[in-house]
Structures are given as structure tokens and as C-alpha cells.
Amino acid sequence: NAGVTQTPKFQVLKTGQSMTLQCAQDMNHEYMSWYRQDPGMGLRLIHYSVGAGITDQGEVPNGYNVSRSTTEDFPLRLLSAAPSQTSVYFCASSRGVGAEAFFGQGTRLTVV
Amino acid sequence: RKEVEQDPGPFNVPEGATVAFNCTYSNSASQSFFWYRQDCRKEPKLLMSVYSSGNEDGRFTAQLNRASQYISLLIRDSKLSDSATYLCVVILTGTASKLTFGTGTRLQVTL
Numbered sequence: 168n169a170g171v172t173q174t175p176k177f178q179v180l181k182t183g184q185s186m187t188l189q190c191a192q193d194m195n196h197e198y199m200s201w202y203r204q205d206p207g208m209g210l211r212l213i214h215y216s217v218g219a220g221i222t223d224q225g226e227v228p229n230g231y232n233v234s235r236s237t238t239e240d241f242p243l244r245l246l247s248a249a250p251s252q253t254s255v256y257f258c259a260s261s262r263g264v265g266a267e268a269f270f271g272q273g274t275r276l277t278v279v
Numbered sequence: 280r281k282e283v284e285q286d287p288g289p290f291n292v293p294e295g296a297t298v299a300f301n302c303t304y305s306n307s308a309s310q311s312f313f314w315y316r317q318d319c320r321k322e323p324k325l326l327m328s329v330y331s332s333g334n335e336d337g338r339f340t341a342q343l344n345r346a347s348q349y350i351s352l353l354i355r356d357s358k359l360s361d362s363a364t365y366l367c368v369v370i371l372t373g374t375a376s377k378l379t380f381g382t383g384t385r386l387q388v389t390l
Contacts, residue, residue: 200377207287209366209382210323225377257322259378265311265370268378270322 173271180248180278188243190258198261199241203254248278285381300384302367303349311370316363357388
């Protein structure tokens, strides 16, 4: 009964490095999304997907790429890490509009 | 103006107290409303959906006022375990289930 699984849980990057945050769900949900959470800002949407092969930008997409080749997986790529990307990242999935969103445990990313 | 606004708190209340949070939203096209709970350093989890007629789940009552564009959460008989941050969440019509979050209201229940 895994739900939404995110890896890694913690990561430290140097400025300019790239990396991929992994997200997988086993609930056969069509909707998946990535958020970042910063103090005083709430959760902000980075990218989202309404199904395999379909992705779109959210509120703060710059510096991030996503792809959705399967229903289960929705990785988030940081192209060239910057200190401003230091944050907690959450992946979420849901079965449709208005349905409950299930979140992964989060990835704490520090860019130095 | 933020799309979803909440008083960040913290609200410090004794065990057994009743506490209420409000959340205002700016877009009248908002169609779905939720309260999520987030414990310290954990992921958000759905507490309850908010329906137009109001709804109750045990000690928790949620209300929606479309005319004034706010939702509320009432917690009765507060428990220590209710200490958490409560996130107001809104979905706009036609936005493919994109959740818009408030910054959260922190509740601390004390002995």
C-alpha cells in the first residue's frame, strides 16, 4: 500500500548541478503534480500532468522540467540548480478534479 | 492579493477549547474547497472537503460562504494531537484539478 513514493528524501546540491527527483504512484491516478513549499509562501505548483504524455506548467516552472511517459511516474528535473531552489518538494497524485490529493513524503533540497 | 489567504497564527489554545479558522479566496470561479492538515516536516493530508451546505466530521465542522468568498474550519474539544498546520485549498473551475494553497494556519493545543 505504497501510495506516492518520492526519492530522495534529502539532497544537497552545488550550484549548477542537475538532478532528478523521482515520484511514483501505484493508485492508477491520472493527475500528478509537483509543488514546492517555502516558509511563508505555502505550496506552489511547479508542473502538473493530467495523464501519460501530457504535462503543463504551473505557477513557478522556471528551472524545472518534467515528463510523464507512464501513468505511474512523474520525475522532476532540475536543470542547473540555484540557491533559490532550496525548498521542500512534494509530489502529489489524484484520480480527478475535486478528488483527494495524495502527497509523497517530500524531498528536502538544499542548494549551496 | 493572494488567491487564498489565511491567518498564519499561531493559535495557542488549551485542550478542550473550541477554535475556528477562516480562509478567504479571491476568485469567484473557485469550485472545490478543502482543508488539509500538515504536521511538522510531513506531507499534507486531506482533513475534509468543504461542501456548500456545510459538513461535519466528528469534532470538525467546515463551512463555505460563497457570497463572502470564505471557508471556515471549526474544531471542538481540541486535543493535543490536533496541533498542526491547517491548509486551506481551493480548485478553480476548469483548471484540471490544480490545487491552490493558502499559507496555512498553525494550531498549538496545550495542556
